[in-house]
Amino acid sequence: MKPKKVILITGASSGIGRDVAKKLLAENHIIYAAARRTHLMDDLKALGAHIIKLDVTNTDSVNEAVTFIIKNEGTIDVLINNAGFATLGAIEDASLESIEYQFNVNIFGIARMLKSVLPHMRKARKGLVINIGSVAGYISPPIMGWYASTKHALKGITDSLRVEVSPLGIDVVLIEPGAIKTGFKDVSEEYLEKDAPSDDYNAMVEGFKRVLNKTYSKAPGTNTTVKAIVDCIHAKNPKIRYRTTTEAKILPILKSLICDRTFDKIFIRQIK
Numbered sequence: 001m002k003p004k005k006v007i008l009i010t011g012a013s014s015g016i017g018r019d020v021a022k023k024l025l026a027e028n029h030i031i032y033a034a035a036r037r038t039h040l041m042d043d044l045k046a047l048g049a050h051i052i053k054l055d056v057t058n059t060d061s062v063n064e065a066v067t068f069i070i071k072n073e074g075t076i077d078v079l080i081n082n083a084g085f086a087t088l089g090a091i092e093d094a095s096l097e098s099i100e101y102q103f104n105v106n107i108f109g110i111a112r113m114l115k116s117v118l119p120h121m122r123k124a125r126k127g128l129v130i131n132i133g134s135v136a137g138y139i140s141p142p143i144m145g146w147y148a149s150t151k152h153a154l155k156g157i158t159d160s161l162r163v164e165v166s167p168l169g170i171d172v173v174l175i176e177p178g179a180i181k182t183g184f185k186d187v188s189e190e191y192l193e194k195d196a197p198s199d200d201y202n203a204m205v206e207g208f209k210r211v212l213n214k215t216y217s218k219a220p221g222t223n224t225t226v227k228a229i230v231d232c233i234h235a236k237n238p239k240i241r242y243r244t245t246t247e248a249k250i251l252p253i254l255k256s257l258i259c260d261r262t263f264d265k266i267f268i269r270q271i272k
């Protein structure tokens with residue numbers, strides 16, 4: 001039997017993080033399931049997960065969680081940087097506070113996790129970092145620009161990190177889903193309500209909401225994304241990136257084939 005791995009998952013209270021935790025628990029790995037809403041993880045606890053209260057926007061919270069795991073297990077074999085959400089709204093309408101918080105969770109949160117976990121992986125000369133990116137790392141739809149910019153940034157960070165830590169025995173993988181049914185849409189919509197659209201963007205926001213509802217009504221569940229994460233944990237040489245939904249496979253190719261103006265027109269037609 002393969003040795004168990006010590007796996008830390010951020011954002012394990014919902015969606016992809018929760019489902020991947022369940023799958024990895026079934027394989028007998030040692031799972032540290034981390035999020036702010038620990039009360040939502042009682043079922044993971046019952047399945048054997050260690051539950052950790054973690055806010056990725058708080059450096060002390062991150063460092064305390066990592067120190068606790070190292071004290072218990074001596075190692076972290078796999079870090080899954082999954083915690084994230086989308087601030088929605090026109091670029092101009094989003095308040096600076098919303099934009100800062102978006103980057104604080106989706107990018108600085110990952111910076112905090114990497115700074116805390118990588119020293120232990122470097123010392124062990126082994127480890128796997130799995131970053132949850134998005135098709136929004138390639139495509140930047142209107143009304144989703146600030147979110148998409150964090151996923152573009154994450155792609156850039158992942159590409160650099162992969163080369164930097166490869167000689168140290170650490171693998172880095174980017175998982176790129178398109179729309180999937182999780183808590184993501186509901187959380188995003190709360191943020192869309194927060195910064196009310198100004199008159200000039202109102203029609204576009206309404207059009208975007210229609211597209212969002214349609215997209216998520218037929219979006220797949222987490223299965224293929226969870227499978228990709230588990231596959232790369234099993235793999236001796238994991239792939240650089242895993243595009244996990246049809247949308248995530250097709251859209252970046254389409255974008256590379258047609259000119260940007262034509263791509264813009266597709267968005268404009270969609271949200272009219």
Ligand SMILES: NC(=O)c1ccc[n+]([C@@H]2O[C@H](COP(=O)([O-])OP(=O)(O)OC[C@H]3O[C@@H](n4cnc5c(N)ncnc54)[C@H](OP(=O)(O)O)[C@@H]3O)[C@@H](O)[C@H]2O)c1
Binds near residue numbers: 134178
């Ligand atoms: N669903 C999609 O359509 C989709 C598509 C592409 C990429 N993604 C990416 O997939 C990842 C997971 O999202 P999901 O779809 O599973 O959404 P979800 O169901 O809303 O789960 C998001 C998770 O992130 C956690 N989180 C949010 N802010 C946090 C913070 N400050 N500190 C710690 N944890 C925090 C939440 O936990 P707490 O609130 O309890 O802390 C929750 O467990 C995200 O990075 C997202 O960008 C999602």
